[in-house]
Amino acid sequence: MSIISKDIQKAVALLKADKLVAIPTETVYGLAGNIYSEKAIKSIFATKKRPFFNPLIVHMPSVESLETIVSDVPEKAKLLADAFWPGSMTLVLKKQSSIPDIITAGKDTVAVRVPNHPVTLELLKQLPFPLAAPSANPFGSISPTKPEHVARYFKNDIEHVLDGGACINGIESTIIGFEDDEPIIYRLGALALEDIEAVIGKVSIKNKKEESPDAPGMLDRHYAPATQTFLTDTVSEDIKKHLGKRIGILLFKSDMKDDTITTQIILSQKGDMAEAASKLYDALHELDHQNLDVIIAEKFPNYGLGKSINDRLQRATFSI
Ligand code: AMP
Ligand code: MG
Numbered sequence: 001m002s003i004i005s006k007d008i009q010k011a012v013a014l015l016k017a018d019k020l021v022a023i024p025t026e027t028v029y030g031l032a033g034n035i036y037s038e039k040a041i042k043s044i045f046a047t048k049k050r051p052f053f054n055p056l057i058v059h060m061p062s063v064e065s066l067e068t069i070v071s072d073v074p075e076k077a078k079l080l081a082d083a084f085w086p087g088s089m090t091l092v093l094k095k096q097s098s099i100p101d102i103i104t105a106g107k108d109t110v111a112v113r114v115p116n117h118p119v120t121l122e123l124l125k126q127l128p129f130p131l132a133a134p135s136a137n138p139f140g141s142i143s144p145t146k147p148e149h150v151a152r153y154f155k156n157d158i159e160h161v162l163d164g165g166a167c168i169n170g171i172e173s174t175i176i177g178f179e180d181d182e183p184i185i186y187r188l189g190a191l192a193l194e195d196i197e198a199v200i201g202k203v204s205i206k207n208k209k210e211e212s213p214d215a216p217g218m219l220d221r222h223y224a225p226a227t228q229t230f231l232t233d234t235v236s237e238d239i240k241k242h243l244g245k246r247i248g249i250l251l252f253k254s255d256m257k258d259d260t261i262t263t264q265i266i267l268s269q270k271g272d273m274a275e276a277a278s279k280l281y282d283a284l285h286e287l288d289h290q291n292l293d294v295i296i297a298e299k300f301p302n303y304g305l306g307k308s309i310n311d312r313l314q315r316a317t318f319s320i
Contacts, residue, residue, distance in 0.1 A: 004147045004161045008119065011162045012126050020044060022136040022150045023059075023123065024164025025115040027088050027173050027190050028143040028281065029150050030059070030133030031158070041102050041132055047157050050139040055105040056132040057090050057173070058112045061124035069112055069130065071096050074181045076200045083199045086116035088169050088190035092177035103132055113173055119164040135172065136161075140222055142288065142316075145170045145281045170278035171305075171312055176203070188308040190277065207311070222315045223281075225288035229295040231313045238296050245293035250283055250313075252276060252298055263290060273305040280309060284316065 011021045015032065018039040023032045031048060033040030035058055045052060058069055063081050066073065070093040073081075077091050095110035104110050115121070124131065135143040136150045144150045145167040154161075174189035174196065185193065185205045197203055227248070232238045239247060239260060249256060249264040253271040256264055265283040267276035287295050297313050300306035 002151070003155060003159060004151055004163050006119075006163045007160075008123050008126070008162065010160055011123055014160055015040075015123075015127060015131070019160075020047065020158050022144075022147070022154070022158060022161040023117075023120045023131070023133060024147070024162060024167065025059075025117045025120055025133075026167055026169045027115070027171060028145055028167055029136040029147065029161070030057075030115075030120075030131075031136040031150075031154075032059070032131040032133035034127075034129045035103055035132045036100065036129050038100065038102065041100065044132060044134065045102075047154065048134060048137070048139050050134065052102070053105050054134075054139075055107060055111060056103050056134050058099070058103065058110055059120070059124060059131045059133050060112060060114055061121060061130075062086075062114060065114075065130060066093075066112065069096055069099060069110060070094055074178050076181070076183050077176075077178060079199055080176065080183075080196065081114075084191060084195075085114040086121065087114070088116070088173045089113065089196075090173040090175045090187075090189075092175060092186065109177065111175065117164055119162060123162065140224060142223060142225055142284045143172060143281050144285075145278075149282075149285055166278070166282070168278060169274075170280055170282070171308055174308070188311045190305070190308065192304045193307060194304060223312050224316045225284050225295060227288050227292050227295050229284075229297060229313075229317045231297050231299055231310075231317050233299045235296055235298050242294050242296070246291065248287040248290060248292040248295045250287065250295060250297040252300055262292060263287070273300065273309065276300070277305045277309055280312065 018037045072094040090113040147161045147163045150161045169190040172189045174191040175187040183203045246262045300309045
């Protein structure tokens with residue numbers, strides 16, 4: 001029997017019983033558990049093989065729930081919450097003491113978000129607790145944007161994937177923290193930098209690897225296919241380096257006429273970066289299951305969502 005179903009009541013019952021449920025969001029599917037259940041949270045880390053130094057995002061049904069989770073909201077965070085929630089933005093704020101250390105990896109801050117998906121908003125409204133929900137994939141691998149991706153990863157480990165269809169935005173939320181009340185982007189994502197700056201002005205980005213990364217979504221290699229993957233401005237040149245191999249190509253908008261490649265996927269024929277972002281991980285899942293020797297991905301224009309897509313593609317490669 002398939003573990004994929006639209007049954008919200010089953011999800012409520014499992015979550016109340018300290019079990020995990022995979023939930024749809026507009027970014028990627030999450031592996032969710034009750035933030036106050038040590039059993040559930042430990043099994044999120046165990047199921048994903050996620051290291052405990054990597055904190056979890058808390059998902060809430062509405063902005064009003066914020067006061068039970070965080071202790072201080074800077075003015076610019078209020079502006080962002082009003083502008084973008086429900087939506088693909090995560091804020092990192094000072095936590096309430098009631099938030100368990102295992103959620104925050106011992107930090108005094110907690111990452112929070114109101115996701116914008118009708119099924120999960122309904123689920124959150126029916127639950128007496130918020131949900132911790134990292135992406136529903138084994139640590140480091142490609143994030144899931146369809147219920148089938150989750151089932152393929154975890155069919156023996158979880159009982160229920162709540163079906164909300166394909167994720168509309170398709171890459172992870174943009175994470176914004178505050179240092180001395182000034183906003184800093186810890187992870188580029190589904191909400192474009194330009195949209196954020198339109199609300200609160202110039203924002204700095206700190207998403208390169210450091211000694212102790214604030215958001216391990218920053219790790220050099222993350223979101224990665226098992227197949228060796230390259231990112232390049234010059235796809236035709238790179239193909240020549242791999243002649244004789246089974247080559248898969250991932251392109252933004254134009255196809256390639258080249259007999260030496262095995263397969264190609266075009267992310268948006270009309271050149272729409274939002275469409276490309278929504279299809280990105282599904283395309284990587286597809287290519288990764290075609291027994292290719294190598295995947296060559298084309299670099300995106302480096303603005304708007306193109307910047308976030310390039311960030312993910314770069315982390316999918318071995319070469320940075
Ligand atoms: P995932 O849900 O798997 O997409 O990953 C959640 C991301 O949020 C990770 O990169 C975490 O490091 C980041 N995150 C969660 N809590 C915090 C926090 N308190 N400070 C900084 N980053 C955080
Ligand atoms: Mg993840």
